[in-house]
Amino acid sequence: MNSEFLIVDGVTKRFGGLQALGGDGGLSFTVPRGTFLGLIGPNGAGKSTTFNVISGVTKPDTGAVYLDGQNLSETRTPEIAAHGLGRTFQTPRAFPSLSILENVIVGADSAGERLGAVLSGRWRRDEPKLKEKAAAVLNRVGLGSRMTGSVASLSGGELRMLEVARQLVRDPKILLLDEPTAGVDPSLQGKLSEILARLHEDGTTLIVVEHNLHFLLRIADTVVVLQNGELLAQGSPQAIRSDEKVVAAYLGNDHAA
Amino acid sequence: MNVEAFLVAVLTFGCLFSVLTLSLNLQYARGGMINFGTVAYFAVGAYAYAIVTQEPPSGLDQYLIGLNGPWWLGFLVAGVGAACFAILTGWPTLRLRGEYLALTTFAFAEVLHSFLLNERRIGNGSVGLANVERPGISWADVPDSYVFAVAALLLMLVTIAVYRRILASPYGRAMDAVRDDEMAAEAVGKDVARMRFEVFVISAVPIGFAGALYAMITTLVSPDLFTAEVTFFVWIALVLGGERTMLGAILGTIALVVFQEVVRGIPFETVRSAQIAASVEHMLTGAIFVIILRWQVFERISFARSQAE
Numbered sequence: 001m002n003s004e005f006l007i008v009d010g011v012t013k014r015f016g017g018l019q020a021l022g023g024d025g026g027l028s029f030t031v032p033r034g035t036f037l038g039l040i041g042p043n044g045a046g047k048s049t050t051f052n053v054i055s056g057v058t059k060p061d062t063g064a065v066y067l068d069g070q071n072l073s074e075t076r077t078p079e080i081a082a083h084g085l086g087r088t089f090q091t092p093r094a095f096p097s098l099s100i101l102e103n104v105i106v107g108a109d110s111a112g113e114r115l116g117a118v119l120s121g122r123w124r125r126d127e128p129k130l131k132e133k134a135a136a137v138l139n140r141v142g143l144g145s146r147m148t149g150s151v152a153s154l155s156g157g158e159l160r161m162l163e164v165a166r167q168l169v170r171d172p173k174i175l176l177l178d179e180p181t182a183g184v185d186p187s188l189q190g191k192l193s194e195i196l197a198r199l200h201e202d203g204t205t206l207i208v209v210e211h212n213l214h215f216l217l218r219i220a221d222t223v224v225v226l227q228n229g230e231l232l233a234q235g236s237p238q239a240i241r242s243d244e245k246v247v248a249a250y251l252g253n254d255h256a257a
Numbered sequence: 258m259n260v261e262a263f264l265v266a267v268l269t270f271g272c273l274f275s276v277l278t279l280s281l282n283l284q285y286a287r288g289g290m291i292n293f294g295t296v297a298y299f300a301v302g303a304y305a306y307a308i309v310t311q312e313p314p315s316g317l318d319q320y321l322i323g324l325n326g327p328w329w330l331g332f333l334v335a336g337v338g339a340a341c342f343a344i345l346t347g348w349p350t351l352r353l354r355g356e357y358l359a360l361t362t363f364a365f366a367e368v369l370h371s372f373l374l375n376e377r378r379i380g381n382g383s384v385g386l387a388n389v390e391r392p393g394i395s396w397a398d399v400p401d402s403y404v405f406a407v408a409a410l411l412l413m414l415v416t417i418a419v420y421r422r423i424l425a426s427p428y429g430r431a432m433d434a435v436r437d438d439e440m441a442a443e444a445v446g447k448d449v450a451r452m453r454f455e456v457f458v459i460s461a462v463p464i465g466f467a468g469a470l471y472a473m474i475t476t477l478v479s480p481d482l483f484t485a486e487v488t489f490f491v492w493i494a495l496v497l498g499g500e501r502t503m504l505g506a507i508l509g510t511i512a513l514v515v516f517q518e519v520v521r522g523i524p525f526e527t528v529r530s531a532q533i534a535a536s537v538e539h540m541l542t543g544a545i546f547v548i549i550l551r552w553q554v555f556e557r558i559s560f561a562r563s564q565a566e
Contacts, residue, residue, distance in 0.1 A: 112427030
């Protein structure tokens, strides 16, 4: 019954005169619970727009996105996040005035973010637990030794991992990663693919936009290919690799052997 | 110059206006909101106190309401009134950012000023409400001015305590996140709109209390007292002290109050010398600002302290 966890239903989006997403019928695809979905396509295919529509940053012109039966297109972004949907951004975002550890802790929904709890001081009990969890997550992404440092000391790749850590501390039900390996060195990439494989095992639904197909096609179990804002193909990595349309549109003719 | 009166005045107004600067510091430095209508919440507090405590209109009075209530009720209503005005002004404007919010809040304050000036049924229009009631608190021979100085100090200390409690909590952490990057904060479930609104309303409450205290001290509320100059005064104090710490906000305010009181205390023999002094005051003010801003005097003092903590 709940196999169709995420449903993108006839979504269209125009920016000015440009049709960013969806042709005549709009963009539609479904993601069963627990899927590791790779989202690929040439530059300008609408991958990031799709992400923004799913996570509520951008509202679609027509169509809707449903998560677990809830219409996300009518839900505000923070509520979508509270609903268990996590995402990272194509350009990593951090909070420079917070320490690296705090950058992760702030990802959790602390009771202390309610004013009533603040004034009564009730939040103090939960704080050590949050810290511990954030520290464990930072260790997982390879930033365990940098906890007290400032965000400014992190490289681009480390910032990406920090953003992943901030989402992991929330235990998301569905996690969207926008180009997680861009600017990340091979050793961290190895860590990242381990983390993703582990999340996948635990039943987290994953959607990953990635240009690094070597990385993605090895670990994803389904791939959606976009072109000009429309669905070009959906299938297993093997099927996508041998799909002629995809090969021509995206992988280039060199791969067409 | 009477040194004692000078010190009492500095303490009273230094603490009173520090409450405004601290609130602005919370809104701006931590909440990322530029409020250029600070005086409006101050005025609402003062008028609310006057209206609740004054006697019903008689004779030449043009105002409609005088509840003749006790001073503490007036004080409480001042805080609530300022919060209500913050809800009224914050709800439609907080979606704006940066200078657009600054312009809108400034406009709201001007509208309120004009309203108080022209709608005589609120507070006698330009005449204002004179003889605002003072609380009948007196300890033996202690003069009223001392009581008000202590009250201002207490109000400031309580404000600091509450703000510190907020900022040191996960709420403060989330506020920093929201100010740093709204999109990333929303991606981890922080309700940016709700937090901005809450901070805006909470920080208006002490400003309203300060307005009530101000009305008690001056025993007069009139539109003349609540012009944009008050807002600028508070902003200048905040800039002087540096926005990074609460201590900076207080130092900046006290420095500004000391300067004003010193100038006010200089006796003049002739009108001519008063005119010269007035021009010298402007030049000196400018020079001092340049020096303080160039070398960030107060910001260094307060920042060094917060680092040492």
